[in-house]
Amino acid sequence: AQSVTQLDSQVPVFEEAPVELRCNYSSSVSVYLFWYVQYPNQGLQLLLKYLSGSTLVKSINGFEAEFNKSQTSFHLRKPSVHISDTAEYFCAVSLNTGGFKTIFGAGTRLFVKA
Amino acid sequence: DVKVTQSSRYLVKRTGEKVFLECVQDMDHENMFWYRQDPGLGLRLIYFSYDVKMKEKGDIPEGYSVSREKKERFSLILESASTNQTSMYLCASSFRPYRGGEETQYFGPGTRLLVL
Numbered sequence: 001a002q003s004v005t006q007l008d009s010q011v012p013v014f015e016e017a018p019v020e021l022r023c024n025y026s027s028s029v030s031v032y033l034f035w036y037v038q039y040p041n042q043g044l045q046l047l048l049k050y051l052s053g054s055t056l057v058k059s060i061n062g063f064e065a066e067f068n069k070s071q072t073s074f075h076l077r078k079p080s081v082h083i084s085d086t087a088e089y090f091c092a093v094s095l096n097t098g099g100f101k102t103i104f105g106a107g108t109r110l111f112v113k114a
Numbered sequence: 115d116v117k118v119t120q121s122s123r124y125l126v127k128r129t130g131e132k133v134f135l136e137c138v139q140d141m142d143h144e145n146m147f148w149y150r151q152d153p154g155l156g157l158r159l160i161y162f163s164y165d166v167k168m169k170e171k172g173d174i175p176e177g178y179s180v181s182r183e184k185k186e187r188f189s190l191i192l193e194s195a196s197t198n199q200t201s202m203y204l205c206a207s208s209f210r211p212y213r214g215g216e217e218t219q220y221f222g223p224g225t226r227l228l229v230l
Binding site for chain 1: 219
């Protein structure tokens with residue numbers, strides 16, 4: 001069965017500092033990987049996803065994540081965060097053998113302080 | 115832009131009441147989902163639907179039912195609300211019924227339900 005572990009429930013960081021949000025998954029078959037972001041009082045929205053090809057994927061607002069198959073990880077990074085990045089971030093996996101089920105991690109709350 | 119709307123942002127109900135949560139999407143998506151979101155547990159799938167009148171149980175269907183009579187609308191029903199159903203409920207939709215795993219899900223803003 002698939003599972004997703006987000007290793008940090010909360011990550012406080014100062015503005016303009018780098019940040020890494022960690023995500024590990026387990027699956028016996030190949031997966032698709034996603035990061036979703038939830039800003040306060042909003043639903044989730046896609047930040048970036050890995051389907052195939054280049055293992056490094058990037059979002060339009062400066063986040064990137066690297067798929068590491070050997071370590072079964074998909075960590076999210078940003079070299080310099082802004083106050084507006086304060087949100088909850090969810091890592092998610094789904095099987096690439098078809099089907100509709102996506103498994104979400106428990107979420108990581110990123111607090112960016114001035 | 116895809117828009118997923120949910121009928122209420124906040125709802126307060128009493129134990130034993132029948133509760134209806136409505137979700138509408140405007141992008142002709144085939145798949146629709148209901149999740150509940152609880153602190154420390156992330157999102158857990160309650161039910162999903164890949165076509166009109168079709169539904170599949172998710173991980174935590176007990177105490178819930180769903181209805182999809184039209185493609186754009188997916189309803190979640192709490193048959194007899196209980197206090198342990200106090201939660202945030204999120205609706206989502208996605209395209210392409212036969213390649214579901216790679217599709218982005220588009221979420222509504224959520225309904226925060228309090229059962230007293």
